[in-house]
Amino acid sequence: MKLVVVTAGLTQPSSTRLLADRLARAAGERLGGAPEPVVVELRDLAVDIAGAFVTGFPNTRLRGAIDAVTGADGLIAVTPVFTASYSGLFKSFFDVLDPRALAGKPVLIAATGGTPRHSLVLEHAMRPLFAYLRAVVTPTAVYAATEDWGGGGDAYADGLADRIDRAAAELADLMRRTGPAAARPAAVETGGPSVNGPAADGPSSGPSVDGDAGADVEEVIPFEEYLASIRPSS
Template identity: 70%
Template sequence: MKLTVVSAGLSTPSSTRLLADRLTESARGELAARGHQASTEIVELRELAGDIAHHLVTGFPPPRLRAAIDAMTAADGLIVVTPVFAASYSGLFKSFFDVIDPDALTGKPVLTAATGGTARHSLVLEHAVRPLFAYLRAVVVPTAVFAASEDWGSGGDEYTDGLPGRIHRAAAELAALMRARPPRTEPADDITALESRLADLRFD
C-alpha cells in the first residue's frame, strides 16, 4: 500500500509537520496490525512553493512538482495537514490542490488535519477543508484532527479524547478505508463502493 502525506507547514520545524508525522505513524501502525505494510512519501509544500507558482502561471509542472502530483494520484490513501491562516487553510495548501486534476482524487481515502494557535479555529476543517475534498470527490474520513498550541502539552493516551485519541481514531478510520478500497475501475464505482462501506465499518 502507498500512503502519501502532504504537509503545508512553512517553518522548520513546524507543528504542521509534527502532526503529519504522528498521524502517519499511527496510520501505518493500524495497517501493520492488520497485516498491511505501507510505503510512505512525504510532500513538503514549502519546498514546492516556487514550482506551484510556476505551474499556475504556465500550466506546466516542473519535475519536482510533477513527482509530488504523481505520488498523490498513485497513493492508496492521503494525509493532508495545513496550518490555519486568516480562518482558513493556507494559500500554499489551496494552490497545490488547484493544480491537481479534478478527477485525480476521486474515491481516494483522505484524512484531513490542521494546526492553529487556538481551538477556536478548529471548525476550519469542517467549513473549509472537508468541502474542498468533497468537491474533489475524495472520501474524507469522519474524524478530522485539529491541534491547537495547548494540545501539544496535554496528557492522555491514544484511547482518550485528547489529541492522541483523535489521532488514533482518525488513523484507524483511514486505515480501514484503505483496506476496504476496491480495485480501481471507473471513478464513480470507486467512490460509491467506499461510501457504502464507510457506514458499516467498525473502528477499534
C-alpha cells in the first residue's frame, strides 16, 4: 500500500510537517508492512507550481510529485491556516492536478494554526475541496493549534494524540477496503495535465482543466455506487 503525504508548511521545521509526520507514522503502524510514505514538500515546489500555471505544463520535478499523488493508495494532506483557509500554495498544487485524479482515493485532511478558533477550516474549506475532487475523505479530520503541542518536539496533548490515532485508523481501513490504486478502475488519464488548456503554439500533453468537454474520458464509477461498494455488509 503506497501512502503519500502532501505538506504545505513554509518554515523549516514547521508544525505542519510535524503533524504530517505523526499522521503518517500512525497510519503506517496500522497498515503494517507498508513501505515508507512518500512526502511531497510543497515549499520546495513553489516555483515549479507557479511555472506550471504560466506555461500550462508541469516540469520534471513537479511531474514527479503529481505522479506520486495520483498513484498513491492513500493520501494525507496537511496545510497551515492562512486568512481562515488553506494556504495558496496548498490550493495551487491541487489546482495543477487533473480534477479527476483523486476520484475514489482515500484522503485524510489536516491543518495547523495558532488558535483553535481556526479549526473549522477543515470543514468549510478542505472537506469541500476534496469532495469536489471526488476523493473519499476520512470522517475524522485533524486540526492542531499551537497549544496542542504540549512540550514541543514529539510531545503533544492527549486530545491531539487521540485525533491522530482515530483519523489514521480510518485512513488505513479505507485503504484496505479500496485496495491498491493500480487495481482500481481507471478514472483519469494521468499524462501531463495542463492548467490553462492547450498552449498557444502546440497541443497539450494531457487533459486540460479548461479543455473540450467532448474529449475522450475514461469511465468513472458513480460516487454513490463506490461508497456502497466499500461499506461493510450488515
